[in-house]
Amino acid sequence: MSQPSIDQQLLWDVETARAYDTPGEGMFAPEVIGPTVAALADLAEGGPAVELAVGTGRVAIPLVEAGVPVVGVELSHAMIARLREKIDDERLPVVQGDMTTTRVGEGFALVYLVFNTISNLLTQDEQVACVRNAARHLRPGGRFVVELWVPQLRALPAGHGATVEVSEPGYLLVDTYDALRQLVVSHHVGFDPDLGGGREARITRSPHRYAWPSELDLMARLAGLELEHRWADWDRSTFTADSRSHVSVYRLP
Template identity: 35%
Template sequence: MLYPGVDSDTNAAVALLADLACDRPERSVLEFGIGTGRLAIGLHRRGLRVAGIDGSEQMVSELRSKLDGDAVEVVVGDYRDAWVDSTFSVVVLALNGIFDPRGRQAQLDIFRNAARHLAPSGCFVLESWVMSDAQRSGEWSVIPRYVGDEHVELQLARYDITTNQIERTLVHLRPQGSAFVTVTDTYASPGELDVMAEVTGFDRIARYSRWSGTEFSATSTNHISVYQIRHS
């Protein structure tokens, strides 16, 4: 698991995104934070037009090394405001990418950037985890993220309700020593994401707890939310 409560079910994610794209005339997907192509390559292989935005030259060159020529158009830039000169059936931001450390304004800008890249009836798909009551308390929580014979990864996390920021330190323990990685995210609950979608011109048309389409419930720890651009 990469993040608490997130099952990176790549095949199911590709299938759901492809279904959404194929139901719409442009049959195309733009991925914010395309990375090395975990989703994009599968979508491209299904015959969809795929493009991406990513801030990391290194990730993008790794993606390009896996593909022939310009099979997937990638713009190196910030998905808060970078422009790919086209519109798409689907924009996707997976793996908690909406929890931008720069805060609510950055999150709203990401919704707006998705909106301007969508064709009529296009949709913005977000994957995020859902905070538990224990994590919301403001106390430190400790979650084992990986437990193996020679490697244990623990996440220590603390949420600050005054800033909406969640500070996470990932501790990697191996026989040869330990390593620490600290990240800060701006948390948004499913309801807060719905409000951001509402004010940036979207209607929510679906919410699942897993990419396979499992229904979202009060106890879900993860959500896949599908927001359709509102007809003007």
């Protein structure tokens, strides 16, 4: 069975880039951004960093403001344009390209991927290539950091292929699973929570390939990296069998 072909420029278009930033809320909330930036700054240990798939600069901009030099890699024209509305190229250089192959130099203290970004690569080969590309940027002792969700296959009802991940007024997130290919499609449903507000809803979908923590560890080993830490979140809490996500820190010997 062939893997799906996704045009990333269409997936991450102008409309998506405009809607991506939610200042002060969601993944832009201070309680989310603060621990993320603090952990990454500590891991960089004063050295320069690379963010793969930098997007609109959600993490890179506050990390730069915290004193860590960052270079971004980003494929989407629209996401780069949105980032440039907030910060100039001198303070945050960005190279347009694919995170599996694009090189921006070497000798970096830190390379990182946040908010499930590696799952945007829809094959195992692409994910392995991404990890290897990250490792090539690092100096000895440098770190590669990945934030990724833990697949909730245990939550799948018998005979069903979907889970409801978020249910709140005006928004539903439903994930449908193809367990044979480790593919998930996230269905984001927005609607007026007032029943008198009409019957229309807006649906957007995004495809992902999930990888188990152990699979990610093997990818890292193939790239010459060693697991240093695994946390349940950026607050560095303990990762357990019940954790819904993880932050994994790998180090180049």
